[in-house]
Amino acid sequence: MKFKKISKVMLAAASMLLLASCGNQQAKDDKAKMPTSYQTALKAAKGTTVTYYGFGGSETQNRWIDKVVTPMMKKKGITVKRVPMPIEDILNKLSNEKEANTKKGHMDVVWINGENFYNAKKLNLLAGPITGKQLPNMKAYISASDPDAKKDMDTAIDNLEVPYGNAQLVMVGSKKMFNNDYPTSAKQLLAWAKKNPGKLTYVAPPDFTGSAFIRNIIYETVGYQALNDAPATKAGIYKVIKPALAYLNELKPYLWQQGKNYPKSTAQMDKMFADHKIAMTFSYNQMYAATNKADGTFTNDAQTFVFDKGTVGNYNYLAIPKTSQNKAAAVVLINTMLSEKAQTDRLALKYGAVIPPYSSAKMPAKMSQKLDQIGEKNDIPMKTIAKKRVPEVSGKKIPIIEALWKEHVLNAD
Amino acid sequence: MQTKRTFGLLIAPFVVFTSVFFLIAVGKTVSLSFGYDPLLGHHQITWRYYQAIFANKTFIRTLLRTFSVTFLSSLLASLIGLRLAFLIKRSQSWGARFLSRIANVPLVLPHIFMVLVFIWCFDQTGLLVRLIHLLGWHQFQLPVLIGDPYQVGILLTYLWKETPYVLLTLLLVVRQLEDDYFLAAKNLGANRWQRLWYVEWPLVQPAFFNALIIVFSFSFGAYEVPALLGSQKYELLPVMIYDLYQQSDLTLRPLIMSFNVVISVIAIGFAGLLLGLSWWLPGGRRRQRT
Numbered sequence: 001m002k003f004k005k006i007s008k009v010m011l012a013a014a015s016m017l018l019l020a021s022c023g024n025q026q027a028k029d030d031k032a033k034m035p036t037s038y039q040t041a042l043k044a045a046k047g048t049t050v051t052y053y054g055f056g057g058s059e060t061q062n063r064w065i066d067k068v069v070t071p072m073m074k075k076k077g078i079t080v081k082r083v084p085m086p087i088e089d090i091l092n093k094l095s096n097e098k099e100a101n102t103k104k105g106h107m108d109v110v111w112i113n114g115e116n117f118y119n120a121k122k123l124n125l126l127a128g129p130i131t132g133k134q135l136p137n138m139k140a141y142i143s144a145s146d147p148d149a150k151k152d153m154d155t156a157i158d159n160l161e162v163p164y165g166n167a168q169l170v171m172v173g174s175k176k177m178f179n180n181d182y183p184t185s186a187k188q189l190l191a192w193a194k195k196n197p198g199k200l201t202y203v204a205p206p207d208f209t210g211s212a213f214i215r216n217i218i219y220e221t222v223g224y225q226a227l228n229d230a231p232a233t234k235a236g237i238y239k240v241i242k243p244a245l246a247y248l249n250e251l252k253p254y255l256w257q258q259g260k261n262y263p264k265s266t267a268q269m270d271k272m273f274a275d276h277k278i279a280m281t282f283s284y285n286q287m288y289a290a291t292n293k294a295d296g297t298f299t300n301d302a303q304t305f306v307f308d309k310g311t312v313g314n315y316n317y318l319a320i321p322k323t324s325q326n327k328a329a330a331v332v333l334i335n336t337m338l339s340e341k342a343q344t345d346r347l348a349l350k351y352g353a354v355i356p357p358y359s360s361a362k363m364p365a366k367m368s369q370k371l372d373q374i375g376e377k378n379d380i381p382m383k384t385i386a387k388k389r390v391p392e393v394s395g396k397k398i399p400i401i402e403a404l405w406k407e408h409v410l411n412a413d
Numbered sequence: 414m415q416t417k418r419t420f421g422l423l424i425a426p427f428v429v430f431t432s433v434f435f436l437i438a439v440g441k442t443v444s445l446s447f448g449y450d451p452l453l454g455h456h457q458i459t460w461r462y463y464q465a466i467f468a469n470k471t472f473i474r475t476l477l478r479t480f481s482v483t484f485l486s487s488l489l490a491s492l493i494g495l496r497l498a499f500l501i502k503r504s505q506s507w508g509a510r511f512l513s514r515i516a517n518v519p520l521v522l523p524h525i526f527m528v529l530v531f532i533w534c535f536d537q538t539g540l541l542v543r544l545i546h547l548l549g550w551h552q553f554q555l556p557v558l559i560g561d562p563y564q565v566g567i568l569l570t571y572l573w574k575e576t577p578y579v580l581l582t583l584l585l586v587v588r589q590l591e592d593d594y595f596l597a598a599k600n601l602g603a604n605r606w607q608r609l610w611y612v613e614w615p616l617v618q619p620a621f622f623n624a625l626i627i628v629f630s631f632s633f634g635a636y637e638v639p640a641l642l643g644s645q646k647y648e649l650l651p652v653m654i655y656d657l658y659q660q661s662d663l664t665l666r667p668l669i670m671s672f673n674v675v676i677s678v679i680a681i682g683f684a685g686l687l688l689g690l691s692w693w694l695p696g697g698r699r700r701q702r703t
Contacts, residue, residue: 088659115660115662119663123452206660260560260644261645264641277538411471411646
């Protein structure tokens, strides 16, 4: 009899939901459409909830969304719901939705980059165009002619995503172990490894950062241009990067555990670096050494440096899925994340000190000052790092490079 | 009859619900593995991906490695569990009762927890090494157990986790055994091996094989233990497949799904083989019929 009671309650609840959804139909249609201007977006989004789906593994970035962006949105009358999810899962979900022909999804804003953007664009999963028309902050601070506003890892953006953060690979070395003389080229790195066997390693691909380190070694040995010009086939890339694979094999016996094992995550590599088991770690965040010194993970012994020929840089992007039911609030959220206040706050060490995606010509004076200030904490000026920036190659090539590394370096013998 | 029907009705929603989702997932995996991917506009059915898999030497090597590691660990866990079950049954001591209680603990703990404990204790700079150094033996070096080429770490973790499972399932069966059979055989002059082979083994082997199959099928497809404790160089199949899946290259999906189908077929086939063996051995259904 209990069963009957439950079903009655459920029936009542279901019919109430049905009624409620009928009443709101008009308002729903309004906010589900891509707004034509920021003003209309703001009006339609008031009083609603917007979801943000993105990689949840970065404590500092989660904190930034929760403590800076969410309160700013609250003032505009919009609630932000942050859902941590790896981008691979987001894409799988979106493509499943598409396969099932679902028009209504739960994701309003997603954090996306590179190869994943390439796939999402190919499958036609993203809503657009998102331009300066809806995003006054994009118009104000990012020039449309910036290479990173036009292409994401060699994929044309076509107004389907918006840059919101700037990343570049930096090395962090131990002052004591390197004796204040850092290997700023692959050649010097190899020479140091030969003299100090077992004191270097790198996190193994498919880890995102380890993969970037290997690309950087390829740039060092054969140059960015050669890799960029190579056809995106296994044979074509192998031909071009052969010298880089040979270099990594020469380095291998001098690595931690003779290169038979590699750290599986950047967290593991950082821990080994903090324990002085290895002399170097690296990160996609330019301020990584400073933020880790601030929270006590690294000591003052940690020093940032980059290769003389440069290190890989890319941007983080935000996009709106086609199935979003609240594109109006999504636009407001993206604009808020791009605002000067949010981006300036983000430069604090507790928020990861992420460099804004602003064009250098459009950077507000206050922000340039702040960038110089935090550069001091990092022992290396931000401008020096920015000057040593080399672009990413096409996202299509990255899995191929990872597979070649596995075949010819990891399993070489 | 009445109760049976009500029971059937009561569980019907659950059965329908899960089987629908299960069957859809299996159906989708199989259809994708044959290259049918409407999302990318591929509607043609092809054997290509299966051919690619069996032409791939790395896959064959990884498959054999995965099979050996998981079968060895499952077999060892089952044998140790069986032996312990008999020991505990025969012994009336406080220690034996304590052991059978404490065996519950690893059972409820998740694999990931066991892995973390393992890393904590047996890492090159782990608890064990630190303790021994503290006691004054500074030359002590633990062999590499995490990411080692022989998969010792994975093997030990599975043993640690699966042996108690086998022990507890078999203990239930072993405790039901009547001592009378055993005594009768002894009385009739059967020696130790004869008693084991003709009296005890036939009574426990169906349960033993069931436990072995469950443990094997689980560890053959499990990801977290090999991902955390395995060597990248000598990786196991689940890790290899998951890494491919995470590449977010949608054109790889048919290949990945055919990998999944192949390992499922192998796991099911092997389970069938073990069941057949159990059926054929003394104590199996075949003997019961005659």
